[in-house]
Amino acid sequence: MSGPERTPCRTRRETMGKTVTKQARAELTRHLLLDAAAALLHRDGYAATSMVDIAREAGVTKGGLYFHFSSKDEICDEVQSAAVAVLHRHVARARGRRPHLRRLADLSRALMGWLAEDTKVGASFRLAREMGSNDPRFVAFVRAWLGQVRAHIAAAHGAGS
Template identity: 90%
Template sequence: MMSGLGHTPCRSRRETMGKTVTKQARAELTRLLLLDAAAALFYRDGYAATSMVDIAREAGVTKGGLYFHFSSKDEICDEVQSAAVAVLRGHVARTRGSRPHLRRLAGLSRVLMGWLAEDAKVGASFRLAREMGSNDPRFAAFVRAWMGQVRADIAAAHGAGELSPHVRPDMAALLVVVTCVGLESAAASGTIPADTDLASTLSELWRVIEAARPADSAAAEATGT
């Protein structure tokens, strides 16, 4: 699931760096190259095993060039998570207003599983939270943003009558969070095969949830009301 993450963006940015660009554009490309490299290493090796020298080497940037952009590894962690949050916010903005709310949340959950396989920034943010979040809440910035969106969608679904009256919104949100985190952890640890399609696996959860919806909510969706 994690092999090769971050290398394609790094390579494409290096190719761009080889072209004639302005000094400001070159500085921005270097910064992005460093973030790509840091995300790939944090996701693959974890925070403790990744050094500033490792990041500079992975990006093909001098150590001085690295410190010109980032003063510490923690600062890079913050930037990686900010980039991941931007990915989340972009998806939420594109799907805002869509109904029903549960289906929108199901879509977000499946997209998240895709990001874990394809976007090192999101994968790194999950690993940072898993390994370092109990030591410092700053490492859980992305996960907190994602959990907040889960709770908001569940609350909206509850308000729209999409949840069975027997389902507590806080417990429904917890179920979604625990399932997604559990799948990520199981894939990262090798508990499940590395080629497991996490998005398809998660779809099974949503089949169970949708089966528990009130009959009038299901009927309303079928008629488009």
């Protein structure tokens, strides 16, 4: 092979004025798709959001979408996982700094902010409301949040608060 050594994951290509690897482009595309799916699911709900809508919103071809996600349920699972990650990051930052009842209040305030500003959390709540009775996978974020609420209440009770 002449020129620089190339491997499938490390091939470079000029994109938007920057040289990026195929892997970096794939990660960017995946994030665009997740953001688009979350925005549409939050705004329009599960039934009104199609894979074509998600691809169009992200500016990605249908083929590009199906390369990353085989179904709408799969992309919904990823939206839920991203929302749960938001919760876990908040809990990790708040760990041990305040009494449990204060952390519970902080968690509740954080949730209100996420619902207003984070489409993945908003989409997760809407999915739980619309689809949770059909499939428990759609309540992943709500279960994680309620689990954290219960943990704070139990710890506060155990501490006599």
